[in-house]
Amino acid sequence: MTPTRAGSTSSTKKDPEKDQQTTTEAGSGNNTHNFDALPPVPMKAFAKLPGWKALRSMRTAIWLLLALAIATFIPTWVPQRITNQTKVQEFAEDHPSWFQAFDRLRLFDVFDSWWYIGIYGTLLFVLVNCLVPRTRNFFRQQKQAFATPRERKQFPSLPCHVEMQVPLSPEETVSLLKKTLRSHRFRQGNLNTRGQWVAEKGHLREGGSLVFHWSFFVLLLGMFFTRAFGFEGQVLLVEGEHWVDAPVNYDYYNPGRFFGPEDHRGFEIAHDSFEVRFFENGGPADFVSTVRVFDDTNNNAQGEKSQVLQKEIRVNNPLDYRGMKFYQISWGWAIRVTIDDQNGKPLFDDWVPLFPGGARNTWTGVVKLPSLSPQVGMELFFFPDALLLGEEEAADLRGDFAGGENLLIRLFARPGPPTIGDAVLLAGEYAGDLGQNTLFQTVYDLRTENMEGPLEYGLARLSNTGYRFADGLSLHAPEIRHYSVLRVKRDPGLWTVLIAAVLLMFGLTASLYISRRRLWVWVRPVEPDPSDTNTATAASGTDTKETAAPRTPPPNHNSTPSQSGEKPTATATESTTMSPASPLSQRNDVLSQQHATEAAAPRTPQTMVTLGGLAYQRKDAFETEFTRLVKDLQAKLRSNQAHGNNT
């Protein structure tokens, strides 16, 4: 991911064209004006192993990125256990043989599979391999790039180039230049004995790129924290229920590897009410669970818990208490079902959560009576607002409640937002073996493989009439309430992930939008030229645009400062010479002469300033920036000169 640093031959600066090309293209090499030039880092022994080079190359990284994209695409076609367990189950039932093969390839857990981890693991390895030397170079450059440049007799040819003569002493010029460059936010190094120094801007491009790439490791670290020390669960709370934070009280429980039962806080939550509101068009508008939290605030062991807060948990507005977060995930109806035996002895009295999506718009739930023999299970269908269909309308729905009475077949739950109207509970009775110890099931499932049924359908109206089954069981549904499903989470890695995301964003922006540019400055006294008697006073700034224009490669060999030093520039207050020399500079001279007649006491130029600039990116934008810089410099020089005259 770095430009190859190998083969940095020391060029002899005799060939300025080659000099420039290597700089602009590779940004490395031991060129005289290239400040990246650092002594090569000795190769470690392992770096000579075959294949090591491939693990450092951008090409490998691109292939790996491509492989990552393709691998990530698989879950679009194959259901994943982490997002859709039921679909995986369906797939297993529909295509058992394919399921075996797919599962062996871990296609149902792509993101935890060895090959997915392999792809991004290799990618991260390549990344580290590139980042370590790059980071080392970056810091080395911060120290060494601004070291005093080597003394040079000739100015290197650079894409942007300007030369001017200044009627100030070299010392004044240097301080003025340094000040101006600082105001343009260039970082500057020290002068060497010939009055040369370097200035740089935009090193944050590389820095940003490094931050961006390293931030992925911070991100992974945060994710690791979450996985190791975090915890995730789900609870279903019926209105009025009190719930204590303990592992057994969760409906779904998935702790991290280092999250133990002792990490639970043990506080208590009372679910007071749940409210769902609808828009006029039937769409849901708001889900609110009102809860109170009770905690042992005094920290006395087995102490009484007192109410610490009351909160309305909404979607987009979770409860955050002592590092545990509670999110509103889902809601539904819970119906209180009582079942008595033929003697009137209560067998079952509990809240049964109902889930939407049953036949004919019903909500479904399950009652299990394992204490009976044979065991009895009941499949519940709840009609929040029952409709009685006509015989013909109901005819094609006949299969839903097979064996039911004529009346049942015609029942239908009113579509639209669920509101309690003529609420009816229908229970299909099964008898046999519930298979609680043999078949996989949750409390919300009824496995009827070893059961007979439905033997009979019983119909109970809410808080009204019950039903007595043929075997003597009587069913009542006295009450209905809402339940609310909350996701409970502790995520100790969240802040690390957030920091990583911020770093990533800053790094990315910096690495894409900042461009790196360098200036090379040379301030020296003007060599007197006795042969020249002309007075050429430059009207500074008149041709800055041309001056700062980029030179077209191949650069003119004649455009070295030594050559321009020989040009007739004797008594100029401040002259700018173009490189390469063109008719424009002559025109400038003419202009300057006109200007000189108007100028009050012109001062002899004492100092020659040469400024060269190079941008590594966005070269066109740099040309305008360079022009602006030069204009500003000239303005500063002029005002300084005026100031000097006044005093």
Added chain:
Amino acid sequence: MSLLTFSDISFWTAITAYSLTVLATFGHLAWKTKNWQRVSAICAGSGLTAHLLSLGAIALALERAPWGSLYEFLSAVSALLMIVTVSQVLPKPELTSITGVLTGVAVMLMGIGALLYAEPTDLQPALQSGWLAIHVFLAIVGSGSLLSAATVSFLYLRRLRYDEQTQKNLTDRRADSPITTATASAIPSEAPAFTASVPDHTFHRSLVTEGNASSVLLSRSLSAAAGKEAGTALLEKNQRDTIDPTKENTDNKQHTKEAVNAHKTRLPSAKRLDTLAHRLVTFSFPIWTLAVLMGAVWGEQAWGRYWGWDPKETMSFIIWVLFAGYLHARATRGWKGKRSAVLACWGGGAILFNFLFVNLVISGLHSYSGF
């Protein structure tokens, strides 16, 4: 008239205006007259105004961001595409062909949106958040501009292919042409190949009367012909590296074929297209990144996790990886140019797949009102 009715009317006005823009662009490509360009600019401008009014009316009527359903989302994405087109591409006459293609993509997206039309309504609880404005807006800007970058990359590939074909024709003809062999025997150098290409200039001259751009072609091709002493090998190399206008219209016999392929020669140079695509990706990649990150922050707040490999999340990650690959490829020797453009096209395909397939077929947490 209610605001929502006004919004619908503006939406259809915009589609009509955009379609006219596409037609006018073709007119401009065919006849190269200024008037056609003016017509396309007026159509695109008025269409965009109507389009923005349509989105604004939804926002006003329901007091929320106008991207609450898939219809509104696609409408907003195409509005963004058109903003990019009108501000960046349309003012440059030499990029007319791109205007046409981008507007075409916008019309297509709006058409799909119209098929999925759902009357704008109030939002579900999960969408009732300030993050809707931020996350979905960034997603719109990011995917819209990434899609335009992918489109430009696709045009770049077409242009490259055209350049390669004409190059191949040139070399084939050089081998077959009896004139070439005849003159080659007379003059012992590689020069005859260029003597054979002299008749071009008559064709070029006929173009001069039609437009300014072709006069540039003429002068450049003349200068290239003048420099024929430079030698075939060198010129061939140049042609492979840079796009040389001499490759167009190399023979009178080929005119019919070139008339068919004319729209490709009207494309900007490959280098120009490549630069444009790169600029667009550089602009939109951080925005897409931010959209994904903001989505994660919102997901943390609404669903209790910042990343859960929901189908939409998975797809946006794939898009991100592909364009990250593009940015890296463009700075790598051997991947620069063609291969990186192919990566960008894949990225564009992933965006379309995300819009259409993931939204409509796959259900996930993002599946609210068509999202």
